[in-house]
Amino acid sequence: MxxxxxxxxxxxxxxxxxxxxxxxxxxxxxxxxxxxxxxxxxxxxxxxxxxxxxxxxxxxxxxxxxxxxxxxxxxxxxxxxxxxxxxxxxxxxxxxxxxxxxxxxxxxxxxGSPEHGGAAGGADLNQRLKKLINAGPCMLFMKGSPQEPRCGFSRQIVALLKEHNIQFSSFDILSDEEVRQGLKTFSKWPTYPQLYVNGELVGGLDIVKELAASGELENTCPKAVTLEHRLKTIINQSPVMLFMKGNKEAARCGYSRQTLEILNETGLDYDTFDILQDEEVRQGLKTYSNWPTYPQLYVKGEMIGGLDIIKELKESGELVSVLKGES
CATH class of the missing domain: 3.40.30.10 (Glutaredoxin)
Structure with a gap:
């Protein structure tokens, strides 16, 4: 019932x-x-x-x-x-x-609240915050996302970073109350947005405005890498690169899961990239490879194809030699 x-x-x-x-x-x-x-x-x-x-x-x-x-x-x-x-x-x-x-x-x-075992809970949260702060060379903690900022200050700081061609990763503090409260204490900075570079707090909107006005912002934050350059770098990270939904431990769509099964059968080494974690790569790679769906398999920087092509190569007995870059 x-x-x-x-x-x-x-x-x-x-x-x-x-x-x-x-x-x-x-x-x-x-x-x-x-x-x-x-x-x-x-x-x-x-x-x-x-x-x-x-x-x-x-x-x-x-x-x-x-x-x-x-x-x-x-x-x-x-x-x-x-x-x-x-x-x-x-x-x-x-x-x-x-x-x-x-x-x-x-x-x-x-x-009504999760159990945090005193100091241990605090230590876990601090570990988590450190990981987040170092998740990218330039990390912005904001309300909403760069595509949809959910407060005026966040919108302004995103506009400034984009205007100065600064590539940044972001975290939506509205999606996680623990991070939102914990980071204020951790960084001794009571408001959002907060910008970090290489794990160090730069500051909020006012400080970013000052840096932009004095021309120091570009030197403070790492320069943007073009998307094409970024895609090429990821594609060539490993001789065999699979762009998929999820990762080796946990596929997040049936096609990705089937692809992993076939690749695992070959016993050859390969790396994966989770496109669900990176919207820029997810959209950019479709254009770059002229291939609208995932998963996508690359060998030595060359696009092989998706699940159907991998299945065909397996059936024809060519998959291992293709993965080794021999044919």
Whole structure:
């Protein structure tokens, strides 16, 4: 029987409606994939939990069918569980851990906040912040994304960086309350946006404006590399490069998963690049290679093709020699 608090969201709008309807009560969202058996098992666990907790909403969401939501919350594998209260994300669980899921639901449904074991929680957060700050040579912590800034200051700083041809990575602090609060303390800087270069805080909008006015901004931030140069560099990172959704450990679409299976059978070495983590590469490579879909396989800098071509090469027995760059 279908329970009123165990539901499926098939669009971003539906997902947002479930969140707003739950108000301050806990909402647990399971980012799943039909093809992953562990997701089915975790749905059974959620169905049991839903029976016990009538005030908690359990939402299933097919990660690939609602990419806007999956990409916003940086879902890189299935199953992943996000926990929301009052529309804000309060916790996350990666992987099929039934006991951990049950524990988190029990804790969050009652207390309303994730358990942070005192100093250990703080240490974990600091590690996470350091990783984020160093995720790119030039890192901007902002409200929203460069495509859709969600406050005037963020919009202005993005415009300044683009005007000066500065290549930067960004993190949306609205998507993560823990980072949003933690970074203020970590950097001793109470407002956003915040710009970091090589792991060091440069400052906020006023400081970036001053640097731009004095002509020092270009020297402070690394110069932009053209997209074509960046694509060539990534394509040539390894003799065999696969551009896919997800990574070797966790493919995020059926085509990518099938490609991994075929490549793994050859026993040859290859590297992967997750296009879901980098919108610029994802769009740019389609144009660069004249190939509109993913996965895409390159050998020694040359485009081989997608899954169909890889399947054909496997069937004709040519795949190994192509991967070795012999033919």
């Amino acid at each position: 279908a329970m009123a608090n165990f539901v499926e969201a098939t669009s971003q709008q539906q997902f947002e409606e479930f969140l707003s309807r739950a108000g301050k009560n806990l909402t647990v969202v399971h980012f799943q994939a039909e093809w992953a058996p562990q997701c089915g098992q975790m749905n059974d666990v959620m169905a049991e939990l839903a029976k016990e907790r009538a005030r908690t909403t359990f939402v299933r969401l097919e990660a690939e069918s609602v990419p806007e939501v999956s990409e916003k919350y940086e879902i890189s594998s299935v199953p992943t569980f996000l926990f929301f209260k009052a529309g804000e994300k309060v916790d996350r669980l990666d992987g099929a851990h039934a006991a951990e899921l049950t524990k988190k639901v029990q804790r969050l449904a009652v207390s």
